[in-house]
Amino acid sequence: MSKDKIIIVAFGVLILLVALIGVKKIKALNGQIREGKEQLSKSSQRLEYVDKLEESLEERRITGKVLVEIPRAHDPIANKVLMRKFVTNFLSRLGLEAEVKVDGERKSRDFPDVVTVNEVPLRIGISNYSSYDQVIKMLREFGNFPFVVEVLTIGGTDVPVPGHLRVQLKYYVIPKGS
């Protein structure tokens, strides 16, 4: 092979090598940029969400539209008793005789990791409600406390507690020091 052909081939190989390495590097960078943009887009969405949430919570704090917390003890069993008594008395004041079952406190999965919130599952069985309005009133009153209804049934058996009107709900607890 003549010298000029050897030079051309050698430089051709060199150019090919440079091109291959270059293209590989460019592809890798492009991938990183694409990934970065996707992450940025997610972060921007997250920022927007957090921003709106902050705005809304700030507004809530300013307007004083906050919930009433039930007094709590340090002992979990005492807390259960306190909770059962509170709900029974609460319903009793509304003219409802109820059987209340309180489960153990656990970490709630209903909230993002931004805040730490626990939940106490509750089951309420009422057998003596006299009118539909009484039910509506009870549900409205729940709104003043950090209660959230999960199941409401009249005449059904979806909630394992005796009674004609059965409610399964959660009581949200803000752990101390969070």
Added chain:
Amino acid sequence: MLICLDFTGQKVNLACVKNGKEKSKSSSAAKSPQLHVVESLEVNVSDLEEYLQNRSGETKEIRVSGTLEHTFHKILMVPDLKKKMLRVSLENEVVKEFGAGCQFREQDLGEVPGSADKVNRKIMVAGINRDALEDLSRVFAKCRVKPNIYTTYPIALQALLEKTGVLSEEPLAFVVLESPTTRIVIFKGKEIRLTREVNAAEADQDPENSALVKDIYRTLLFYNDTYPEERVARLALAGSLSNSQIAKNVSEKTGAEMVSLDLKTVCRGIEETNGIHPGCLGLALLNSDEAGLGFVPFSVQERKALKRILTLASSVSLAVFLVFALIISRFSLDLRNLSAFHGGVKGEITMKEDRLKEMPLEFVSQSIETTQPPWSEVLLELAAVVPSGVALKTLTLKNIKKMWRGEITGIADGSDEISSLLQVEELQNNFSKSPLFASVKLIERELQGKQVAFKIVYQLDI
């Protein structure tokens, strides 16, 4: 300094020439001849290398003319063809005439009428034996400065005649009288018509140079035979052996007018150098830009081509490398900017999340408000959509994966089966029409005498 080397003799004729403008920039220099002959001498080929090495520092350019026996000149008539075809045609003609072992250059002398209406081109080719050219090239292998012009002896002479104003469209014989070889070249305009070497007899054998004169005369006669319509009426003598006696003898014998060359118009320093060799002077006078009949040895051509390829390949490689480097640096910069921006956004999110942690109760309140349905409205709407004659047995609402799904069961008690079924249908329609309910489906319907038991599922549209 320009070194002109003429290899036509046994020794190398050499002239060192300086450009007049180069030497002095005064206004008087512009009026004086351009060339200044510094040195003119003969050296042996074996001593040439040493001489050139001694002069290496001041040498800027070297020009070389080859031996006459290894060169040829020919006027060819070829059809007027395109450049590439013309080149092929010329190559064929030259190979036919002088064999394949030569390099040649051509000079277009213009159009001449051909057969019928066709036009031919008159082309002068000047060639040199390839091996002879390589041998010449090898002489300069160790020199720092390599010759930039290799040409033939007559072409150098032609340049001299042209610059001294002697060359015209009339045939002119230029005789360079040297010992032991005298060279005769006949020019007509730009055409080199004839070249001949004549061996001069020893001075003691032929004191009057009558044999030489006869040879010159025979050469002119030969020319007249070749070109019967032309006669060489002018003759110029040069060379170390030329003198007035020979000039007179030649003029008388040939009847040609003797033309003298006024070398002072083209160069200075002639007196000091005691007569510069005309071939060397011609080489010095060749315009390097117009040296159309200059040759480049194949080995040099190959080296140049190799260098060109190397330069081109390096440039292309470098360009490719630079392009990739630019793209990569651009992308890297973009990535860095993106990362920095993303870092900023993340920081802002963390800051806001930290602030949110201080408002857990508000958070819970917000969550409850957004996930709980408006119970009063829902229950009142449920009561409203149930038509008379229909009794609900059960009513259930469940929050499943952030979606409120409901189920009602009951009995429609109409006057007969049909009215009971119509009541169930009315109930279903009422559900469907309500803005609070969606995806309403009657999933069970059972006749129980006149009554109809039913089950409807739905979703809360909140």
